[in-house]
Amino acid sequence: MRVGLVCPYSLDVPGGVQNHVRDLAQVLTARGHHVGVLAPGDDDVAHPGHITVVGRAVPVRYNGSVARLAFGPRVAARTAKWLREGEFDLLHVHEPLSPSVSLIALWAADVPVVATCHSANLRSRTLSSLAGVLRPTIEKISARIAVSESARAPLVEHLGGEPMMIPNGLFCASFTQAMPVERWRSPGPTIAFLGRTDEPRKGLDVLLQALPAIVECHPTARLLVAGHGDVDVSQAPAAVRGHLEVLGQLTDVDRARLLSSAHVYVAPQIGGESFGMVLVEAMAAGVPVVASDLPAFRSVLGDGAHGVLFPVGEPAACADAVSHLLRDTNTRQRLRSSAATAVLRYDWSRVIGDIEAVYETVLPPHETADTSL
Amino acid sequence: MSEGVALAAVLAGAAVLMALVGVAWLAWTANRLDKLHLRCAAAKATLDEAAIRRSLAAQEIAASGDLGDPASALLVSDAATATQEPAPADRWRAESDLTAALLLVELPDSGPRVASLADAARRLMIARRIHNDVVASTLALRGRRRVRWFRLAGGATAPSMAVFDDREPTGTQGSC
Incomplete structure (x- = not known):
């Protein structure tokens, strides 16, 4: 299947979320899927072909710590272009509750979306004051994944439901x-x-x-x-x-x-x-x-x-x-x-099976049948 | 003999007069200080109100969709919410963060919401400067020896400066 992965942080900087997205892209590709990755980054730096950058990330204070994120109308336009040209069957966004390209991709998506929450939290008051924008966007998530108990708590608090637990993968x-x-x-x-x-x-x-x-x-x-x-x-x-x-x-x-x-x-x-x-x-x-x-x-x-x-x-x-x-x-x-x-x-051998199962459950039945891998 | 008595009387009179003048001077200083404290409180109230107005204006812009993308909206809305949370220690940092967020996103060129945000940001800047002026005067007077020695400030707590980045959002200058 054609999977679009969206990472909120620049892949040029090491970090838990970035490593997970990078490895996930590698493992999915090895298993015969077509993978595209969207992330913030410098246009001047060369990136592997499957990675598309949406522009430089700027340091912003969000949720009590400083994160380097990309946002704004130009980022939104480039995200829309990536979605159009990628022709993805499914989108997997990471950290959708952050002011990042992940949220923008989710907002612009017209295919099923899987979302993984790593750590970002959302103030209840922010959610209520921005409900008109955020609620319809968050509703588009078909499957919610949390990487740990502490990542799961805010999901349940704000959105209810029962997020799945799938940990970050490691090449043991x-x-x-x-x-x-x-x-x-x-x-x-x-x-x-x-x-x-x-x-x-x-x-x-x-x-x-x-x-x-x-x-x-x-x-x-x-x-x-x-x-x-x-x-x-x-x-x-x-x-x-x-x-x-x-x-x-x-x-x-x-x-x-x-x-x-x-x-x-x-x-x-x-x-x-x-x-x-x-x-x-x-x-x-x-x-x-x-x-x-x-x-x-x-x-x-x-x-x-x-x-x-x-x-x-x-x-x-x-x-x-x-x-x-x-x-x-x-x-x-x-x-x-x-x-x-x-x-x-x-281990990725185990984690990837869980993630693929989520993908297959989320896709409309005929699409799953189409992917003869 | 009578000359000596007269001299003593004059000296005593002078001493009493000086003491009276001294007391009056201290009373006048205490009164000045009291007025400054009152002005500090009033300026703080104005500043708080201006901050809330800016925060609400920012929240309104975020919720309106004027910012074009939901990430910008979330950034602004979150920063605005943070300024309304009761955490006095971080209070001014939250205001600086909101300023930074408003400078990072792309605001529309015109429109009633942007005009109202620009107005609120301008008034917040003015309120902060006025507040800090009166706080500076108050702290200067509280630092004088006579005020410290005679405890003229009484139980009034020392006011503190409001230190935060009050730059106005770019692109909105002159639109109000």
């Missing part, structure tokens, strides 16, 4: 088969942190505060910090600066190799996480996970069955959890094997 094999790197493994034990180091909500500070207590139990322990942004080493307690290694931003391959090398992965985020894909990546790579007890993380970790949870933002509890886990080989082994099974539900 690229993590299970990642080769460990010796210098990231020994001298051990090594603790991995992944994520932007300059965003307080990623919680690096919590982990740095926990490090002295960990080093006290495990004098050879090292913390490996990977991710975009500078690390002010001086903010780490002086006694443990020698136990801290800043790796900077890693390639996707090296991320996977870091995870498969480490003895424990710590996710000390203090909020704002709606999914927790990096936890799934760690689980796939076979590294035991210690994570703050956020709803999204608790859900990925099966209430603690596939990893250890500690109270959000508490360095002492974090240090305890890590120290215990590093000492306890049996528990690490148990977590590894239960995680290995749990991540299968996020």
Whole structure:
């Protein structure tokens, strides 16, 4: 079938939604579908043939954080052109409740639409003051998908109904088969942190505060910090600066190799996480996970069955959890094997089946019959 | 002898007079300060009202479909709603965000709704400047030694500046 995917964020910038759309396009194409992707982006930058850009995204404050989005009459005109020329059987928009090209495509669509909500929320008062524009637009969504419980809540609150839960997909094999790197493994034990180091909500500070207590139990322990942004080493307690290694931003391959090398992965985020894909990546790579007890993380970790949870933002509890886990080989082994099974539900082989089933249900019967793949 | 008594009487009289003048001066200052506080409160009320008018005008434009696409409408409507939410700490940032949203979208060139938004934005800008002028005068007077030493401000809380981006939406200047 001919599927049009709409991404609200520029594909040139990494991010959970962008990665999902990019991978979904790849997997759908591999399965014989014709896929077109619409996203914000620079006209000057070369993009693969199936990607159409609608113009540069501008930073806007929406929903309490700054997002780079594209909108306006010119974007609307280019979206309409893309829809016309794409001759899609079906449109799959991501994050339709954001002021973005996704909402514009939904508004202009005249084919069945599947919508996936990742995290964007909508104020009730915004919805009521804009009901005349938004309600008829949102009504066009034939199937609603939420990637997690926290993404599902606003959908139910504003639109009612029963959205389906289909998580973001991951190519698990690229993590299970990642080769460990010796210098990231020994001298051990090594603790991995992944994520932007300059965003307080990623919680690096919590982990740095926990490090002295960990080093006290495990004098050879090292913390490996990977991710975009500078690390002010001086903010780490002086006694443990020698136990801290800043790796900077890693390639996707090296991320996977870091995870498969480490003895424990710590996710000390203090909020704002709606999914927790990096936890799934760690689980796939076979590294035991210690994570703050956020709803999204608790859900990925099966209430603690596939990893250890500690109270959000508490360095002492974090240090305890890590120290215990590093000492306890049996528990690490148990977590590894239960995680290995749990991540299968996020593997693209599984996720794509769920998504295709939604597509087929949404399409009028004769169209499904037409697609002889 | 009688000369000495006369001198003492004159000195005492002068002291009493000076004290009286001092008290009168303090009373006059307290009165000035009181009036400034009242003007601050009035200016704040005007500013709040102007902000609400702009917010409602923005919401109306968003809901009317004048912006051409629903994404622009959602952006403006959300920013406008945020200014009406009771969150005093973020109050001025929400106003700045609405200004930014109105500058980002493409407003129609003319029409009653755009004219009313332009008028509301202009009045908000004026209200903010007037408010901050009187707040600046009040804070300056509150900072004087006599006001602090004699606690002339009493229990009145110090007013604070309204700091936000009050630029008018582009393309609407002169249309009101």
